[in-house]
Amino acid sequence: xxxxxTLLPKILAxxxxxxxxxxxxxxxxxxxxxxxxxxxxxxxxxxLMLMEPRLLPGPLxxxxxxxxxxxxxxxxxxxxxxxxxxxxxxxxxGLGAGSWLLSWLxxxxxxxxxxxxxxxxxxxxxxxxxxxxxxxxxxxxxxxSALMNLTTTMSGPPVALTLQHLPSDRFRATLAWFFxxxxxxxxxxxxxxxxxxxxxLLLGLTLTPAVPLGLLGARWVKRxxxxxxxxxxxxxxxxxSGIFILLKA
Numbered sequence: 001x002x003x004x005x006t007l008l009p010k011i012l013a014x015x016x017x018x019x020x021x022x023x024x025x026x027x028x029x030x031x032x033x034x035x036x037x038x039x040x041x042x043x044x045x046x047x048l049m050l051m052e053p054r055l056l057p058g059p060l061x062x063x064x065x066x067x068x069x070x071x072x073x074x075x076x077x078x079x080x081x082x083x084x085x086x087x088x089x090x091x092x093x094g095l096g097a098g099s100w101l102l103s104w105l106x107x108x109x110x111x112x113x114x115x116x117x118x119x120x121x122x123x124x125x126x127x128x129x130x131x132x133x134x135x136x137x138x139x140x141x142x143x144x145s146a147l148m149n150l151t152t153t154m155s156g157p158p159v160a161l162t163l164q165h166l167p168s169d170r171f172r173a174t175l176a177w178f179f180x181x182x183x184x185x186x187x188x189x190x191x192x193x194x195x196x197x198x199x200x201l202l203l204g205l206t207l208t209p210a211v212p213l214g215l216l217g218a219r220w221v222k223r224x225x226x227x228x229x230x231x232x233x234x235x236x237x238x239x240x241s242g243i244f245i246l247l248k249a
């Protein structure tokens with residue numbers, strides 16, 4: 001696998017001297033997710049798309065998986081298992097539907113649909129006093145998260161909107177566990193579809209130093225966030241995500 005003499009030049013050509021800037025972008029994304037609970041791909045994906053589109057989705061998902069494994073390992077005592085089970089029950093069929101959609105639906109129409117759905121979710125959350133975290137809502141959020149993960153690499157908004165009223169520590173831990181499990185499932189689906197291989201894996205691994213750097217910054221930031229501001233940040237990040245997807249379309 002690693003003996004291929006063309007592999008290293010190919011990876012260096014993709015990085016093209018931009019590695020420090022890529023680490024900076026991913027480090028900022030890590031800081032956001034480590035502080036708020038999600039937002040890694042929201043911040044990183046649009047900037048990396050401008051720098052090097054081949055870093056999406058596989059390499060970015062590799063870095064995100066390692067980030068969420070690190071975050072989930074520190075939140076085992078406060079994780080909410082019930083929402084994760086319902087979310088994953090919706091996520092798994094969502095992966096199948098996402099692969100089917102990608103096989104025939106034009107990317108522009110797909111991105112427009114998801115962008116409007118995210119913004120609609122933000123609007124509902126702003127109007128209602130409480131968020132419906134019923135099994136049906138969690139199933140729907142998991143399903144949409146899978147579709148968005150395969151198409152835009154930004155799977156956080158529907159899940160975060162559903163869980164936004166959890167206390168901050170439980171919110172971060174529960175999201176991290178869900179993202180870690182769903183990240184493995186998504187990478188396996190990309191591998192099955194032929195969109196994930198050795199090059200994508202090694203590219204992702206070259207960018208993982210951003211994770212410990214961002215988490216160090218997040219340790220300082222999240223101590224200064226209370227539950228109210230965490231919810232505001234979640235809604236703001238979800239709005240930006242929806243707007244970016246529409247602009248990208």
